Amino acid sequence: MSVRKTLFALSSALMLSVSPVLAAGTVNVAIIGEPDTFDPMVSTKDVVSIVTQHFVETLYTFDDSWAVVPLLAAGMPDISGDGLVYKIPLREGVTFHDGSSMDSADAVASLQRWLEVSSRGKSVADKVAGVEASGPYEVTITMKEPYAPLLSLLAFSNSAAVVYPEEIIAPEIGTIIGTGPYKIEAHEPDRYTQLVRFDGYTQPTGAAERKQIPDEIRLIPVPDGNTRAEGLLSGQYDYADGLSTETYDRLEASDVAEPVLLKPFGWPVFAVNHKKGIMTDLNIRKAVQAALPFDDMLFAGFGNEKFFKTDGALYPEGWTWHSDAGVELYNQNDQEKAAEYLKAAGYDGSPLRILTSHQYEFHYQMAEVAKAGLEAAGMKVQLDVVDWATLAQNRNNPDLWDIYITHSPFLPEPALISSLFSTAREGWDNPAKNEILDRFTSESDPEKRKAIFGELQKIVLEDVGFIKVGDFNALQGKAKGLTGVDPSPWPAFWNAQVSK
Template sequence: MTFRATCLASAAVFAVCAAGPLAAQNKVDVAIVGDPDTFDPMISTKDVVSIVTQHFMETLYTFDESWQVVPLLASDMPTISEDGTTYTIPLREGVSFHDGSQMDSADVVASLNRWQEVASRGMAIADRISGIEATGPAEITITLSEPYAPLTTLLAFSNSAAVIYPEEIIAPQITDPIGTGPYRMEAHQPDQYTQLVRFDDYAQPGEAAGERAQTPDEIRFIPVPDTSTRIEGLLSGQFDYADSLSTEAFGRIEASDVAEPVLLEAFGWPLFAVNHKKGLMTDLNIRRAVQAALPYDDMLFAAFGDEKFFQTDGALYPEGWPWHNEAGIELYNINDPEKAAEYLDAAGYDGQPLRILTSRQYEFHYQMAEVAQMALEMAGFTVQMDVVDWATLAQNRDNPDLWDIYITHSPFLPEPTLTSSLFATAREGWANPEKEAILERFTAESDPDARKDIYAELQQQLYEDVGLIKIGNFNEVQGKSRSLTGVTPSPWPTFWNASKDQ
């Protein structure tokens, strides 16, 4: 359906218009950093895709508020064989897709088979999956060639997600998504909005997953690439919620009568993703030179401005997480240009530009990149900064000919193997025999304490081989209208329980 709307955008103003007489009375407007480039969450690891699609696409499992895996489209947790290789998963009955058809085991099998072929996280374990079959109208069985302890966590994640589609639409590319979620997509106006409306035949999940109350009639996700524009729209009352705001605006939002800040403490970690497939960074000495040259304190201060918004911390998980350890962190925050120059000499560096791919839609990425460029040039690098919009960055990072480092970030995830960069199948292509052996032991081990010890080995290997470069920890600033309730703070906020005081 196409609606007529006249909308204006500038650095200071972003006006979003109602869609005529069909506009919902109970509508939540959410400002996000950009337009999703796909509505097929299987093929994307971008948060902007996950935030939108989780409202209309669903997985077999999800997470509760304590990040424990609970059933969603499955009716219970799986029955797992003693050797850890067979997962029998019962399915909920009476679940409708948005096209009116009923979900059954054939839909789930077809979807999971596609997931292991096209999704980065599915591909990472595809060689361990011996088969996925329907063992009843409301039951599937996944057979593995060897144990894989984080399987249910992987099936629960909304990013590179194992979502369930009707069998009839399964194809290498899906442009018109049909899901089971509490909302369905009504309209998408590129670079203007994505409109979701309530799915009246939605079947509520069990108690463990929590009620998805479908309180708003309509949810609109509005791409607003400029951080300042998201902030001004929130403060003016134009947006009910705004994602990824600059820390400098925290005080203004806090003092507002209209809006209030949402602070997610120890939210995640900014990182420099390393190209292990082609280019300069395939040389270990070059990687170590970058690792030695970067001034993490200065980069974090430039990006976040106040120590209440960041921590200079090399552990891949902060204190308080079960995965926290300090293996390898002596190689974190070296900040020594002379040491970096020694590594460059050992590599025979000839001045070839180090290409850093970044974007200003996440302004803190760009601010870190500026400080990094100065430090790397001081160490002897020639640096080429390629600053593009986020959609172009997401496209270019899939081509290893175009970059040496790209800047990104990740929330802290409940299971380390959800970090796709650890796998050789990821776009970065980090692979070496020692790391692969550690990772294989880690994913096969089911004992929690043993897994923690193996993860420490993996962190040590990441630092020694410079698999990726963690910059530190940061706290995320989001913002919401003071009249909006029912939204639980999260890296991927959901709005099916959101309501506004009139």
């Protein structure tokens, strides 16, 4: 650590030791499982984003309307006329949890690591000419070609471009040191992560404000959805993520809790292994796509049409990116046609290995129905049912699966859909798709980008890059006395208040 940072750490520690602590209580949050890392650069899992957003921060973030706004940056970047150079001013006086101050050296080292280790960073790394400190509190990113989604990538809390102290930067980081409004006080694996208010926090202004109302946020891994629901209904938890739609009526009738329905939320997806195994054969992929009974799968997963819609477009109606391109290939539910594709592939009866988990129960329920549809087409199907942490680990090994089941919210920028990139774990490296994707990310005109996205959606369906199951509305739940938490795929609790 530099002399400057050491002196700052000592002075900050003295100030913190005499800072008054306001009594605002504890917010107890039931999450779907244990985060397997506190380093969001290396993870795309929602459970990691929900936890880590409280103690690490990015240069930019999104406001309630999904517009990019400054967080650690002091303002929006100065972008050159050719769209290649981004000069990003940094806020002065920002403090890390170790007491040191943030400057451009920290931001540069962190961004360089993000380009190397993050799936979303890797997706843009070959288009970045350089990242450098152009002043004590200014970072310059120079692109080889225009890249329209850059700011959205820098704002996303998932596979995130967070800023760490330069001194801890390494391929793997043991102890995470961030700038967020809360810091880790204790972590008992599979029991809880305890976050406490960081009294040295420097508050951003405007839409990114984080009021630090609770003294403590306790995030409790509860893998069983029924247990999460019962804990919420009994008053044990103030908030619960990932609830079954079957819980909705009980929450609505409760005097203690109430439902939080995110509508429309996103889409379940069957991620396809393009690196190894039987799904590398296009005819096998087409057979799977043709055989899947999406209506039945969605009904099994959600039980009531108010929670889902059978829709093949990657974005629903009303969204900027909505397109009908290629959707005729969606929801064929034609096992005979699938059998023809299997014959053309010379299918030898090898099992199709579907990796799924009970922690998102709708994943498993959809998998069971998918298995029946695929078997009707003549495929042998093997369901590998594991806990979510094991699934997250196993999906990184292409030897272990052919399809894994996940889901995603509708993201404001399609370039945030990691499966589109050949650098993602699925490895979809189709030259025609890559060319369309390059045109899409380098185009700045909104109308032209919409048209190119239609091409991109079409090739997703034609080449079966991944398989969208449909649209769904997600259910969370909260205590009736809880305020200050905006409905979100990644609910944050720095503004939360609980009145009992």
